[in-house]
Structures are given as structure tokens and as C-alpha cells.
Amino acid sequence: MDGTVAHLKRGQKAIIKEIADGALPIKLLELGCLPGNSVELVQVAPLNDPIYINVNGSHIAIRRAMAALIQVTLTEEAQTEQ
Amino acid sequence: MSKQINVALIGNPNTGKTSVFNQLTGLKQKVGNYPGITVEKKEGVCKLDRGVKAHILDLPGTYSLNTTSLDESVAVEILLNKKDKNHPDVAVVVCDVENLKRNLLLFTQIKDLRIPTILVINMADRMSRSGISLDIPLLEEKLDTKIALVSTRNATGIDRLKELIIGYQTLSANPNIDPSVIAPDYFKKLEETFPEQERYKLWLVITQDVNFMPIEKQLIKDRSSFATKSKSELKRLQQKETILRYQFINGLLKETYRVDRNAAKGFRAGLDKVFTHKIFGYLIFFLILLAIFQAIYGWSKYPQGIIEDFFAMASEWVKTTLPPGVFTELLAEGILSGIGGIVVFVPQIAFLFLFIALLEETGYMSRVVFLMDKLMRPFGLSGKSVVPLISGTACAIPAVMATRTIENWKERLITILVTPFTTCSARLPVYLIIVALVIPEGRFLGLSYQALTLMLLYLLGFGAAIVSAMLLNKVLKIKSRSFFVIEMPGYKAPLLKNVAYTVWEKTKSFVVGAGKIILAIAIILWFLGSNGFSDDFENAENIVRKRIATNGLSEFNALAMADSLAVYKKALKDSVQKKVYRIGDTAISDSLKLRTNELTRQATNQEIASYRLENSYMGHLGKVIAPVVRPLGYDWKIGIAVLTSFAAREVFVGTLATIYSVGSDEENTDTITQRMGAEIDPITKKPVFNLASGISLLLFYAFAMQCMSTLAVVKRETNSWKWPALQLVFMSVFAYLVALAAYQLLS
Structure with missing residues (x-):
């Protein structure tokens, strides 16, 4: 199943598919947000934004608008977990 | 002659870089700013073996050499510019063992600059708990470097690091990665155009969107044969470069790094x-x-009370011990009380930074940003602004210093500029006395009007801060990082040594950095208030004594004295009647005479002080600005108090006490309140402190920047006079207009 990081539910995991070209700050890539890496939604802030993700071992918080630019494929493991 | 090795510490945020710095330098460190900008510069000296010394520069934390903020540009500039006096002989890259993969990205970039580089793998104490095992020799070989496995918590590995620094000349300066594979043609052209330059350095100069090294940047632009790529193309290449580096790192960590995921x-x-x-x-x-x-x-409050008492005693001691004269007065009234006025803030600063250091050290601060982001976003502020804004309710000075934790310069500047609007504790004495005078007693929904007014004033302060933040967010054209990416570090028990360093360093920077300005202004204000040019000032004592001899004490003082004596007399008589004292009528009249003399002496001194202040430079200034404050409902006496309270708002009450020649007692403000209530405007024949002028004063003090110490701290924190000047003008004009409107509407 495909979607973006913004669609993930808490605890759900996915693999990063592609990143909208040039739309993301290079900093996010440096923190490990690269195609092929795994991403997990750890927490959602009380007002639903920002979100807290674990990407490739980096724990970072980003806003939903940015998360929506990261295309992912949900992994089986996460889907059965839910 | 011992030689000094230039060492630059560099690393991602949250890797314990500062702990390593503290371990290396101890207390031999200096914190300042890079010239002309607000980026904090931390440097120190480390004594190595064989009489060698190392100059350690702690560069701002950065995730890579791709800069997105001023702090990062500074780091990159120093690494690139060989002519910079801070350019390192050896770079020490600090990594966190739990985030080694990400941290190594920066390492490979620095290595590619051909700077001799040492790798510090920090937080080694967490390895067993996190189930990590490392093959250090293999990692050293693959990265072509030397590694120090360090635990700042247990203070291990620092000696090994020092040894590596001494032997830095044996380190390899070969690059890890050949970045030209991401765009072979492009890099080839680069090399042909600038044969004398290093490739990776050129690449950084081209891709970084900051104004460092203007000469070299211009050089690249000037070569017409060299076509600069479009921005998006460059960004794609940077993306490729990042992927390339991660491939290299993943490959080598596969062989050297094991982690038991379940731990x-x-x-x-x-x-x-x-x-x-x-x-x-x-x-x-x-x-x-x-x-x-x-x-x-x-x-x-408690340490502050002790500090105040101490300086009052010291001032008294100087006055009684040294021969009277201008110098003694300057020392006792100007310098000592000026220094006292600086040191008195130390407890608040120390307490606030104790908390902030703890929140930062434990990793909790990032959670605050996460929690508050959505709420603060509309105002152009981040979650980190919440701590300064709330602390501002106690005192703006530590609050402004607390903004150091905000990385984004625009957010930080906005927070600094709006924090003085929040109702600090120095406004309270002014509020209390005026509210007591002009707000009628009575209740609304069970709450007294006076309490409601106070609450409104607090809300008004917050409101002004929030609204001006919103405005500034729109108006300020400062290029800053527009995206929001916050690392959420793991939770750690705080290192008390680091906390202690932070508290010490902040306190010192306030006393030394902002203190100079505060002391200077304090001495100027003291001079203006205790010196004058007219004969009236010179002969104040004789004039007032003569006046009292012919006309008696002022009406208010005479009445107050009569009241006081009547009370005293009654008390005496009562106690004689109840046989507490067995004394005769002569003794009573003697005692009353003594009492009268003492009260007369006090009142005379107060009237002399009042006369002196009225005829001092400050008094003349007050009269000069009288027409300006008249539309706000103030007379020249209030004008003087407004001027002197620029030192600090609470001075308003003390100045009025002097001017009205009544005693000023911080604990008991009844007399001054009574005296203020009795003050009648000679023109309108109405009380000077009425509802209209009272509200006008309250609003003026709510908004005006009446605090030299805050200005000094803002100067220090923004590293320029521009922002405090702007703040002073904006807040004062705004306060004036609001107070004007209020008075004109209400009177």
C-alpha cells in the first residue's frame, strides 16, 4: 500500500519510495530521509501537528506539510501489526 | 617557546560535543561572539604533554557542511578558509555512538576537505546498554583516521584524544570519498578552470547559499568560461552526494558496527x-x-535580599570611613550601588539557567518544541520561545539570555524583542501603588476591582508580546530557515558538570558583558540626580533650613509628624496608666521632645533631599520634559520619576518618595501612598493621581522599555546597538501613545 509519511498511523512502519524532487530541505536527507530507508511514525503532537518519526534510526520531528512530500510504501509487518 | 595547535571541535548537535570541550579545557574557556554576528564563539586552552598547548575552538553544531543557518555557515567558513586565524590544524569530529551512521556523514565531508581529522566516538558508556559493539581498528582503517572512544560521563578516553591531538601531524589528510562521480563532467570542468584549488572545497563554495568568502565566490562567477548550474540542479547533485556518502558509510558500518536491536x-x-x-x-x-x-x-528573593543588604552596608561603610567628598560620593552612591544593581540579578539568572541546562541536557527541550510548535507557529515563534516568555514574567533579563537556546535567528530575535512586554516583577511596585491610589474599592463578580486591574495588566503584557511577535514576523525581512526539522535526542541523565558550567558561564557573561553598560548608565543617572549647576542646588541645605526656620515643615510633613507624635503620646500615656512604665510627666515630655527632634531631623533631611533633586540636572530635565508628559496627565515631579526609573521601573516609587520629601520604605508604602494621594495639581486644583492619570501611568509602565539592564542584555545578545535602540524607541513611543489616548479619553 502506498501513501506519504503524513498518512502513517502511530506505530506504523514504511519504506521511503521517493522524495518530491528538490522539495525537501537537504537537512532532512542528511538525517537519513533517503529512498529505501525505513520510517516509523512514533508520536503525533497533541494538536495533530507536527509528527515525530524514526527514520533510519534518526528520531526527528517534522510538520505534516513536509511529511506529505515523502512518498512511502507501507511494509507488511506494520500492516499486520495494526 | 611552546607552540600551539589549533583544534576545531565539530559535530552534530546532541553528540556531547560541549562535554568533550569542557573535559578538554576545564574552566580555561572563553565565550564570546564571532565579530559582527550573533553566533556564539566558544574557545579554550588545553594543556597537552611536553609543554604543548592546544587552542580548542568549539564550532557550532551542524549536521553537515551544507549550511542552512548562520551558525553552520560560520563552521564551514572556518574550515574552508585557510587564512582564517581560527582555521584548524586538526579537526576533531565528535560522534554519538548511538547515531554513528548519521554522524559519520559530517566526518566524511570534513575528511574530503583534506584537513587532518580525528574521530571521537562519544557516549561509549551507553554501548553495552544499547547492545552496540564496534571494531575500532577496522573502522580506523576504513575511515583512514584515528579514533578516540570517549565517555565524558565516566571521563574515559580523553587522554587518548589528547595524545592524538599532539601527534596530529601523523594523521592522514586524504579524502574518504571522490564526490566527482556524481557529475563527472561538471567536476572535470571545475578542475580545469581552477587547477590550483581543491575540488570538494570548490564544490562547497558553489553550493552553499551564504555570503562567506566573497572573493572566491566572485572568482567563480567571473570566469565566463564556467557556467554555474541552476539551483535545482545543484540541489539534485547535493542529494546525490548525500546518497553517495551514506552508501560509503553503510558499507563500512556493516563490517564494523553491530547493534542488538532488542536492547x-x-x-x-x-x-x-x-x-x-x-x-x-x-x-x-x-x-x-x-x-x-x-x-x-x-x-x-532571599539571595537578592542578602546582596542588596550587603551593598547597602558597603556603601554606608564607604561613606562613614572615607573622607567626605566627590570621590566618596561617587564610590558609595554611584559605583557601589551600580554594581549592586548588577549583582542583584545573579540569583535569577543562575536559577533560570540551572533549569534550562537541565531541560537541554536531559533531551526534554526538544519535546517542548514538539508540543508547542502548532500553538506558537502563528506568531512566528517556536516552542522554545515559551520558556523565555514565561520567565519574562519574573524578569526580562534572564529571559532574554534564555533565548540562546533558539537556533533560528529570526525566532530568537522576535522573542528577544517582545519579551520585555511581559509583566516583570519590577513593574509590580509601580502597579500596586497606583492601583491602590486610583482604582476604587469594590467588587465585580466577587473579585475586587483592584485585583481585576492587576490581572488585566498581566494579560495586557502577554497580549502586547504576542501581537508584536505577529507583527515582527511579518515585518522583519530576515532570511532564515523556513522549514521545521527537529531532532528528538534520546533521554539522558544530565551531566552535573555541564549544568554547572552553563550556570557559571551565563552568570559571568551577564556580569562582565552586560554589567559594563548597566554600570555606565547607573553612574550617569546617579550623576544627573545628585549634581546641579544652580546656586539653589549648591545651597540646598541652607535654603531649606532657612525656609523651615521661618515657615516650618511642609504641610504634609507637619501633619504627619503631629499624627505620629499624637499616637506616640497616647501609647506612652496608656502604658503609664497600665503601669508598664513608671515614669513621671517630665519624663514623658522629655521623651516627646526627643521624639519631636528626631522626626524634625528626618523631615528636614527629606525636604533637603527633595529640594536637591528638584534643582539637580535630573530635576531640570524633568521640568524640561514637563510639557511632553503633560498630555499624559503627569506633572514635572512624575516626569522626573519617569526619567529616573529608566534605571529600573521600581525606582519610580523611590524617586517620588524623595521628591515628595517623605521617607521611602520598601516594606511600608503607606506614607508614600498617602502623600501621593494628597498631591494637588496647582492649576486644576484636583488630585494629581486620579483615575485618568493613574490609568495612563499604568499603561505607560506596562509598555515602556523602562529598564536599562534589559537594554544592556539585548545589546549583548544581539551583538549590536541596533536592536536595543529599536526596541527602546518602539516601546517608548507605543507606551506614550497608549498612555496619551487613555488620559485624553478618561479625563
Whole structure:
């Protein structure tokens, strides 16, 4: 199943598919947000934004608008977990 | 002659870089700013073996050499510019063992600059708990470097690091990666155009969108044969470069780094669940804010009282010991009380930074940003602005210093500029006395009008801060990082040594850095208030004594004295009647005479002081500005008090006490309140402090920048006079207009 990081539910995991070209700050890539890496939604802030993700071992918080630019494929493991 | 090795410490944020710095330098460190900008510069000296010394520069934390903020540009500039006096002989890259993969990205970039580089793998004490094992020799070989495995918590590995620094000349300066594979043609052209330059350095100069090294940047632009690529193309190449580096790192970590995934994962997750919880998250943050507030508002009072008493005693001692004269007066009234006025803030600053250092060290601060981001976003502020804004309710000075934790310069500047609007504790004495004078007693929905007014004033302060933040967010054209990416570091027990360093360093920087300005202004204000050019000032004592001899004390003082004596007499008579004292009528009249003399002496001194102040430079200034403050409903006496309270708002009350020649007692403001209530405007024949002028004063003090210490701190924190000047003008003009409108509407 495909979607973006913004669609993930808490605890759900996915693999990063592609990143909208040039739309993301290079900093996010440096923190490990690269195609092929795994991403997990750890927490959602009380007002639903920002979100807290674990990407490739980096724990970072980003806003939903940015998360929506990261295309992912949900992994089986996460889907059965839910 | 010992030689000095230039060492640059560099690393990602949250890797314990500062701990390594503290371990290396101890207390031999200096914190300042890079010239012309607000980026903090930390440097220190480390004594190595064989009489060699190392100059350690702690560069701002950065994730890579791709800069997105001024702090990072500074780091990159120093690394690139060989002519910079801070350019390192050896770079020490600090990594966190738990985030080695990400941290190594920066390492490979620095290595590619051909700077001799040492790798510090920090937090070694966490390896066993996190189930990590490392093959250090193999890693050294693959990265072509030397590694020091360090635990700043247990103070291990620092000696090895020092040895590596001494032997830095044996380190390899060969690059790890050949970045030209991402665009072979492009890099080839680069090399042909600039044969004398290093490739990776050129690449950085081209891709970084900051104004460092203008000459070299211009050079690249000037070569017409060299076509600069479009921005998006460059960005794509940077993306490629990042992927290339991660491929290299993944490859080598596969062979050298093992982690048992099951070990200790629940700890962070469990804490995060509580700290970022919809209800508990806010509740915990609220409680922490409450504790901070209690500390700087409540606990600080005791050490502050001791400091005030100490300086009062010292001033008294100087006055009685040294021969009287201009110098003694300058020392006792100007310098000593000026220094006292600086040191008195130390407890508040120390308490606030104790809390902030703890929040930062434990990793909690990032959770605050996460929790508050959505709420603060509309105002152009971040979650980190909340701590300064709330602390500002106690005192703006530590609050402005607390903005150092905000990385984004625009957010930080906005927070600095709006924090003085929040109702600090120095406004309270002014508010209390005026509210008591002009707000009628009575209740509305069970709350007294006076309490409601106070509450409104607090809300007004917050409102002004928030609204001006919104405005500034629109108006300020400062290029800053527009995106929001915050690392959520793991939770750690705070290193008390680091906390202690932070508290010490902040306190010192306030006393030394901002103190100079505060002392200078304090001495100027003291000079203006205690010197004058007219004969009236010179002969104040004779004039007033003569006046009292012919006309008696002022009406208010005479009445107050009569009241006081009547009370005293009654008390005496009562106690004689109840046989507490067995004394005769002569003794009573003697005692009354003594009392009368003492009260007359006090009142005379007060009237002399009042006369002197009226005829001092400050008094003349007050009369000069009288027409300006007249439309606000103030007379020249209030004008003087407004001027002197530029030192600090609470001085308003003391100045009025002097001017009205009544005693000023901080504990008991009844007399001054009575005296203010009795002041009649000679023109209108109405009380000077009425509802209209009272509200006007309250609003003026709510908005005006009446605090030289805050200005000094803002100067220090923004590293320029521009922002404090702007703040002073904006706040004062705004306060004036609001007070004007209020008085004109109400009178």
C-alpha cells in the first residue's frame, strides 16, 4: 500500500519510495530521509501537528506539510501489526 | 617557546560535543561572539604533554557542511578558509555512538576537505546498554583516521584524544570519498578552470547559499568560461552526494558496527509516550514552568535580599570611613550601588539557567518544541520561545539570555524583542501603588476591582508580546530557515558538570558583558540626580533650613509628624496608666521632645533631599520634559520619576518618595501612598493621581522599555546597538501613545 509519511498511523512502519524532487530541505536527507530507508511514525503532537518519526534510526520531528512530500510504501509487518 | 595547535571541535548537535570541550579545557574557556554576528564563539586552552598547548575552538553544531543557518555557515567558513586565524590544524569530529551512521556523514565531508581529522566516538558508556559493539581498528582503517572512544560521563578516553591531538601531524589528510562521480563532467570542468584549488572545497563554495568568502565566490562567477548550474540542479547533485556518502558509510558500518536491536528500546518510547501525551505532556510542561517561575520569582528573593543588604552596608561603610567628598560620593552612591544593581540579578539568572541546562541536557527541550510548535507557529515563534516568555514574567533579563537556546535567528530575535512586554516583577511596585491610589474599592463578580486591574495588566503584557511577535514576523525581512526539522535526542541523565558550567558561564557573561553598560548608565543617572549647576542646588541645605526656620515643615510633613507624635503620646500615656512604665510627666515630655527632634531631623533631611533633586540636572530635565508628559496627565515631579526609573521601573516609587520629601520604605508604602494621594495639581486644583492619570501611568509602565539592564542584555545578545535602540524607541513611543489616548479619553 502506498501513501506519504503524513498518512502513517502511530506505530506504523514504511519504506521511503521517493522524495518530491528538490522539495525537501537537504537537512532532512542528511538525517537519513533517503529512498529505501525505513520510517516509523512514533508520536503525533497533541494538536495533530507536527509528527515525530524514526527514520533510519534518526528520531526527528517534522510538520505534516513536509511529511506529505515523502512518498512511502507501507511494509507488511506494520500492516499486520495494526 | 611552546607552540600551539589549533583544534576545531565539530559535530552534530546532541553528540556531547560541549562535554568533550569542557573535559578538554576545564574552566580555561572563553565565550564570546564571532565579530559582527550573533553566533556564539566558544574557545579554550588545553594543556597537552611536553609543554604543548592546544587552542580548542568549539564550532557550532551542524549536521553537515551544507549550511542552512548562520551558525553552520560560520563552521564551514572556518574550515574552508585557510587564512582564517581560527582555521584548524586538526579537526576533531565528535560522534554519538548511538547515531554513528548519521554522524559519520559530517566526518566524511570534513575528511574530503583534506584537513587532518580525528574521530571521537562519544557516549561509549551507553554501548553495552544499547547492545552496540564496534571494531575500532577496522573502522580506523576504513575511515583512514584515528579514533578516540570517549565517555565524558565516566571521563574515559580523553587522554587518548589528547595524545592524538599532539601527534596530529601523523594523521592522514586524504579524502574518504571522490564526490566527482556524481557529475563527472561538471567536476572535470571545475578542475580545469581552477587547477590550483581543491575540488570538494570548490564544490562547497558553489553550493552553499551564504555570503562567506566573497572573493572566491566572485572568482567563480567571473570566469565566463564556467557556467554555474541552476539551483535545482545543484540541489539534485547535493542529494546525490548525500546518497553517495551514506552508501560509503553503510558499507563500512556493516563490517564494523553491530547493534542488538532488542536492547533498551522501551525506555525512550515509554518516556516519549508520557512527555508528548495530549494531556500529561502539557501538564508536565506546565508544572516545569511553574517550578521555574517559583525559582526566579520566589527563591531568588532571599539571595537578592542578602546582596542588596550587603551593598547597602558597603556603601554606608564607604561613606562613614572615607573622607567626605566627590570621590566618596561617587564610590558609595554611584559605583557601589551600580554594581549592586548588577549583582542583584545573579540569583535569577543562575536559577533560570540551572533549569534550562537541565531541560537541554536531559533531551526534554526538544519535546517542548514538539508540543508547542502548532500553538506558537502563528506568531512566528517556536516552542522554545515559551520558556523565555514565561520567565519574562519574573524578569526580562534572564529571559532574554534564555533565548540562546533558539537556533533560528529570526525566532530568537522576535522573542528577544517582545519579551520585555511581559509583566516583570519590577513593574509590580509601580502597579500596586497606583492601583491602590486610583482604582476604587469594590467588587465585580466577587473579585475586587483592584485585583481585576492587576490581572488585566498581566494579560495586557502577554497580549502586547504576542501581537508584536505577529507583527515582527511579518515585518522583519530576515532570511532564515523556513522549514521545521527537529531532532528528538534520546533521554539522558544530565551531566552535573555541564549544568554547572552553563550556570557559571551565563552568570559571568551577564556580569562582565552586560554589567559594563548597566554600570555606565547607573553612574550617569546617579550623576544627573545628585549634581546641579544652580546656586539653589549648591545651597540646598541652607535654603531649606532657612525656609523651615521661618515657615516650618511642609504641610504634609507637619501633619504627619503631629499624627505620629499624637499616637506616640497616647501609647506612652496608656502604658503609664497600665503601669508598664513608671515614669513621671517630665519624663514623658522629655521623651516627646526627643521624639519631636528626631522626626524634625528626618523631615528636614527629606525636604533637603527633595529640594536637591528638584534643582539637580535630573530635576531640570524633568521640568524640561514637563510639557511632553503633560498630555499624559503627569506633572514635572512624575516626569522626573519617569526619567529616573529608566534605571529600573521600581525606582519610580523611590524617586517620588524623595521628591515628595517623605521617607521611602520598601516594606511600608503607606506614607508614600498617602502623600501621593494628597498631591494637588496647582492649576486644576484636583488630585494629581486620579483615575485618568493613574490609568495612563499604568499603561505607560506596562509598555515602556523602562529598564536599562534589559537594554544592556539585548545589546549583548544581539551583538549590536541596533536592536536595543529599536526596541527602546518602539516601546517608548507605543507606551506614550497608549498612555496619551487613555488620559485624553478618561479625563
